[in-house]
Amino acid sequence: MKPLEGINILEFSTMITASFAAMMLAEQGARVIKVEPIEPGDPMRFLGSAKGGISALFANCNRGKRSLRLDIKSDQGKQIIEQLIQDTDIVLCNYRPDVMDRLGLGSEHLRSLNPQLIYVAISGFGIKGPDRDKPAYDQIIQTQVGFPAVQGHGEDSPRMVRNLVCDKSTAYTACQAATAALYLREKNGEGQHIDIAMMDAGLFFLFPDGFMHETLLDEDAEHLAPLSERGFELTHSRDGSVAVAAATDAQLVGLVAAVDQLHLFADERFDSQEKLSENFTEFRALLRAACSNFDTDEILKRLAENDVPATKYHDYRDVLNHPQYAANATIDEFEHPIMGNMRRVKSPAQFHGERLAPASNAPAHGEHTRNVLLETGMTSAEIDELIQQGIAKEQDP
Numbered sequence: 046m047k048p049l050e051g052i053n054i055l056e057f058s059t060m061i062t063a064s065f066a067a068m069m070l071a072e073q074g075a076r077v078i079k080v081e082p083i084e085p086g087d088p089m090r091f092l093g094s095a096k097g098g099i100s101a102l103f104a105n106c107n108r109g110k111r112s113l114r115l116d117i118k119s120d121q122g123k124q125i126i127e128q129l130i131q132d133t134d135i136v137l138c139n140y141r142p143d144v145m146d147r148l149g150l151g152s153e154h155l156r157s158l159n160p161q162l163i164y165v166a167i168s169g170f171g172i173k174g175p176d177r178d179k180p181a182y183d184q185i186i187q188t189q190v191g192f193p194a195v196q197g198h199g200e201d202s203p204r205m206v207r208n209l210v211c212d213k214s215t216a217y218t219a220c221q222a223a224t225a226a227l228y229l230r231e232k233n234g235e236g237q238h239i240d241i242a243m244m245d246a247g248l249f250f251l252f253p254d255g256f257m258h259e260t261l262l263d264e265d266a267e268h269l270a271p272l273s274e275r276g277f278e279l280t281h282s283r284d285g286s287v288a289v290a291a292a293t294d295a296q297l298v299g300l301v302a303a304v305d306q307l308h309l310f311a312d313e314r315f316d317s318q319e320k321l322s323e324n325f326t327e328f329r330a331l332l333r334a335a336c337s338n339f340d341t342d343e344i345l346k347r348l349a350e351n352d353v354p355a356t357k358y359h360d361y362r363d364v365l366n367h368p369q370y371a372a373n374a375t376i377d378e379f380e381h382p383i384m385g386n387m388r389r390v391k392s393p394a395q396f397h398g399e400r401l402a403p404a405s406n407a408p409a410h411g412e413h414t415r416n417v418l419l420e421t422g423m424t425s426a427e428i429d430e431l432i433q434q435g436i437a438k439e440q441d442p
Contacts, residue, residue: 047074047401052227054135055080055126056110057117057150059087061183061212062167062243063139064106066219070135071109071404072392078129078417079110079408080117083438086410097383099407104384109404113418114411114438121436123149128421130155130162135223139167142177152238162236163226165219171242181243186211190247195255215246279358280333285341286358289348299351303344304335374400381406412440 052075056067064079064087071077081087087103094101116122130136136155138145145151145166152164166172169181179185184205187193192210193203222239230236252260258268279286291300301307315321315328336344341357348355359367365388370376374391381387384406391400414437418428431437 048396049224050074052076052134053132054078054137055129055133057136057138057140057145058167059139060089061106061209062215063137063165063219064089064103065213065216066165066167066223067110067137068106068108068404069216069220069392070223072401073394074401075109075135077110078113078413079107080113080115080126081410083114083116083435086112086114090410096385097381099384099409101384101387104381104387104407105389107407108389110408111413111417112408112411112440114414114440116436117148117150119436121431121434125418125421125437126150127155127158129417130159133159133162134227136162136164137167137219137223138165141180142166142168142172156236156238160236161230161234163223163230163239164236165223165226165239165241167215167219167241167243169242170244172240176244183209183212186243186247189244190251191255192247192251195251211243211247211250214250215241215243218246218249280336282336282339282341282344287336287341287344287348288356288358289336290354292354296353299353300332300348303347303351303353304332304339306332306335377403379403383409409440411438414439 049070052070054067054070054075054077056063056077056079058064058067058079067075067077067079079087085091087107089103089106090098090100092100092102115125117126136152146154152166156162156164168177169186170176170179187205187210190211192206196202196204196206219239219241222241226237226239248256261268280289289300291297298307301309309315309328309331313320314324321328339347345355345357357363364370365376375393376388376390378386378388389403391403394401415425415428418431418437419425423431428437432439
């Protein structure tokens with residue numbers, strides 16, 4: 046039995062954040078209905094690599110769900126949501142503040158129909174303040190919370206993280222908050238409203254190490270080089286690149302020994318902890334230059350002999366073919382009825398030592414409209430009339 050079996054979720058979203066959160070909860074057993082507009086549906090369906098009209102990005106963020114294609118701006122569409130909400134445990138939405146209220150489907154109204162409902166509202170910047178109504182995209186949030194400031198040093202700085210890191214860290218935050226609210230509901234029988242701003246979640250995620258030099262406020266605090274200065278760039282060998290994580294003093298000595306540079310500790314620029322910290326950028330540059338004198342296999346062997354964590358650069362194929370993933374049963378392949386042969390990464394949490402079976406395939410737009418509406422008690426004739434009126438729509442042929 047999956048841990049969230051019996052939990053029902055309604056998702057109102059476009060793009061990554063709420064979609065990814067709902068997918069993770071679906072992987073753990075929740076039944077998720079993704080409510081999509083009649084046209085065009087979630088724009089994520091059309092971004093990037095695709096087959097059969099469904100993008101890989103959409104498939105990766107939406108497996109385990111049913112798609113209900115419904116005009117929630119219409120009175121009848123709103124009534125259908127009000128009926129579905131009676132048996133819903135969690136609403137996940139990531140529209141701008143007040144959008145759901147203007148649709149008549151805001152938190153206060155829906156929780157008045159179902160007091161046990163947990164309503165999770167994700168926004169870009171929060172429900173107050175000068176930026177509350179601005180559109181939020183990952184690169185905007187990244188910049189405002191400081192990712193480029195942490196990433197960028199040198200000629201090509203500042204740099205973005207080329208990944209939707211704020212969208213996904215917010216999704217994890219939403220999952221944790223929603224399941225915490227479920228736990229509280231078991232104690233007091235009450236639902237609640239939860240607000241999550243991507244800007245807050247992004248800074249919370251980045252802050253522990255990224256802002257440690259901005260944490261201590263007293264003048265006598267000792268500010269050493271941040272962790273981002275210690276080996277978070279690939280080091281080039283003679284025939285490739287390696288990542289080296291010399292996080293402790295012993296590992297740093299091991300790294301210096303591995304590249305035959307122990308004499309640097311006698312250099313007046315680096316002969317004390319204080320001087321080494323002050324001149325660490327220069328020290329690191331000398332070590333990186335020394336690494337370029339060795340082939341990849343040779344430098345990895347030397348680092349291993351000195352107990353320094355290191356690995357070679359992994360491209361996409363190296364990642365997917367790594368034997369540790371095979372040992373962990375992390376990745377599998379399957380056939381999607383529309384998208385053909387596909388690869389997926391399974392949910393990382395193992396329960397009772399076993400990985401959860403992957404949830405069902407990502408749905409086609411409106412694939413489950415009729416089934417969901419039948420479950421509300423509507424007849425096929427009533428559903429046909431809704432479709433004729435353009436209030437609901439099934440999967441396109």
